[in-house]
Amino acid sequence: METFDYIGPFLIGFFIFFFVFLIAGVSFLRERTTGTLERLLATPLRRWEMVAGYVLGFGIFTVIQSAIIVAFAIFVLDIMMAGSIWFVVLITLMLAVTALSLGTLLSAFAKNELQMIQFIPIVVVPQVFFSGLFNIETMADWLQPLSYIMPLTYGGEAIRDVMIRGGGWGQIYDEVLILAGFSLLFMTLNVLALKKHRKL
Amino acid sequence: MNTVIQVSDVSKNFGSHIVLEKISLQVNRAAIYGLLGPSGAGKTTLVKMIAGIETPTKGSIKVLDTLMPNLHNMTKIGFMAQSDALYGELSGKENLEFFASIYGLKGEKQKERIEHAASLVNLTEFLKKQVHQYSGGMKRRLSLAAAILHEPQILILDEPTVGIDPVLRQSIWNELYKLSENGTTILVTTHVMDEAEKCSQLGMLRDGRLIASGSPRQLKESTSSETIEEAFLYYGGVRHEN
Ligand SMILES: Nc1ncnc2c1ncn2[C@@H]1O[C@H](COP(=O)(O)OP(=O)(O)OP(=O)(O)O)[C@@H](O)[C@H]1O
Ligand SMILES: [Mg+2]
Numbered sequence: 001m002e003t004f005d006y007i008g009p010f011l012i013g014f015f016i017f018f019f020v021f022l023i024a025g026v027s028f029l030r031e032r033t034t035g036t037l038e039r040l041l042a043t044p045l046r047r048w049e050m051v052a053g054y055v056l057g058f059g060i061f062t063v064i065q066s067a068i069i070v071a072f073a074i075f076v077l078d079i080m081m082a083g084s085i086w087f088v089v090l091i092t093l094m095l096a097v098t099a100l101s102l103g104t105l106l107s108a109f110a111k112n113e114l115q116m117i118q119f120i121p122i123v124v125v126p127q128v129f130f131s132g133l134f135n136i137e138t139m140a141d142w143l144q145p146l147s148y149i150m151p152l153t154y155g156g157e158a159i160r161d162v163m164i165r166g167g168g169w170g171q172i173y174d175e176v177l178i179l180a181g182f183s184l185l186f187m188t189l190n191v192l193a194l195k196k197h198r199k200l
Numbered sequence: 201m202n203t204v205i206q207v208s209d210v211s212k213n214f215g216s217h218i219v220l221e222k223i224s225l226q227v228n229r230a231a232i233y234g235l236l237g238p239s240g241a242g243k244t245t246l247v248k249m250i251a252g253i254e255t256p257t258k259g260s261i262k263v264l265d266t267l268m269p270n271l272h273n274m275t276k277i278g279f280m281a282q283s284d285a286l287y288g289e290l291s292g293k294e295n296l297e298f299f300a301s302i303y304g305l306k307g308e309k310q311k312e313r314i315e316h317a318a319s320l321v322n323l324t325e326f327l328k329k330q331v332h333q334y335s336g337g338m339k340r341r342l343s344l345a346a347a348i349l350h351e352p353q354i355l356i357l358d359e360p361t362v363g364i365d366p367v368l369r370q371s372i373w374n375e376l377y378k379l380s381e382n383g384t385t386i387l388v389t390t391h392v393m394d395e396a397e398k399c400s401q402l403g404m405l406r407d408g409r410l411i412a413s414g415s416p417r418q419l420k421e422s423t424s425s426e427t428i429e430e431a432f433l434y435y436g437g438v439r440h441e442n
């Protein structure tokens with residue numbers, strides 16, 4: 001097994017997380033800066049409907065994106081693939097939804113696109129170090145628990161389970177559920193964050 | 201009930217900055233109520249609170265006898281923001297379809313309403329164009345069309361005719377009259393004095409206070425002024441002397 005086979009699965013997760021986080025964050029932010037968010041708040045749409053609508057709408061694109069990235073990695077880059085490709089697509093999709101909900105949530109705290117980009121070193125880069133690409137046991141003890149709050153830890157681990165160890169649903173369901181939990185949490189927080197704009 | 205909008209003792213601060221102070225006003229059914237005031241007077245802040253997007257710091261706002269913000273009421277309000285809130289990547293038609301579907305307009309009905317609203321603002325032939333290629337005035341007109349799509353009982357327009365030429369401005373006002381004759385209550389902000397004359401009721405806003413209200417005629421007569429502008433200056437001056 002080559003190094004690339006080992007980091008490949010992680011890279012798949014990382015790229016998906018990175019792009020979806022940024023694109024979703026920037027476009028939700030633009031919704032606010034161009035005034036369309038406020039315009040929507042003047043309609044009878046509920047806050048949760050807006051957040052869910054965003055996740056669903058973008059979700060369609062992320063399905064396609066996940067499929068393309070995974071197919072590229074496996075068929076073009078020829079990364080080792082021990083398990084089923086469909087599990088990989090499922091995991092990357094959950095990871096994308098997590099990134100999507102986190103991006104839209106954090107965009108509430110950015111004033112412009114540049115500030116959104118500033119979230120990358122805070123949110124995305126640490127995940128590279130804490131999500132299992134590097135050996136976590138060699139890190140300072142107090143830093144190690146941080147890996148538990150990083151979505152990429154679970155996404156990367158699950159992808160590796162499937163691609164390298166040929167794992168199935170039994171190996172990945174806990175990580176998939178945790179990612180779903182992250183998504184729900186971020187979406188709920190986003191619904192609450194929108195309260196700043198309209199109480200209802 | 202005849203009172204459609206009831207603003208009672210409303211104050212609004214942003215942090216320590218007091219933007220509106222003890223505003224009370226009422227708008228009756230089918231009135232065209234104009235909020236007149238210089239830039240920064242607090243017009244936008246007030247209409248946003250009435251539309252339910254902002255909440256007052258003190259006081260209360262009732263629309264159709266229901267405390268705002270209220271989601272059910274929002275279906276009955278059409279709101280046109282001061283800054284055009286449109287999706288630039290979408291065509292004019294797609295923008296209108298989006299807003300129409302939020303209000304549950306579907307199929308034939310949706311098509312019919314979009315055609316009507318677009319022809320009203322003279323945009324029919326530009327509907328296929330992407331909105332980022334629109335001129336400022338075209339965007340204004342599209343925003344107006346989006347606000348009237350669902351035939352709201354109450355229309356709140358924040359400076360609707362900025363950047364619109366006099367001919368079209370007149371035709372938009374004619375439509376507002378028509379809507380008001382059919383029972384639509386209209387609240388419009390402006391800082392153009394000649395537009396104020398067109399309203400049935402006026403509220404003059406200055407530095408966050410309502411300095412005068414009444415019909416344009418009443419306001420002119422009670423200050424023995426020839427124009428609304430003079431009346432406005434009169435009320436503004438009175439406050440200065442105090
Ligand atoms: N979100 C906000 N945070 C802080 N201050 C605000 C906010 N919105 C408005 N203001 C302040 O409230 C005051 C009134 O603003 P508003 O937009 O209501 O004025 P306006 O009468 O609509 O002016 P214009 O005719 O220029 O549109 C201004 O001094 C403005 O700086
Ligand atoms: Mg304004």
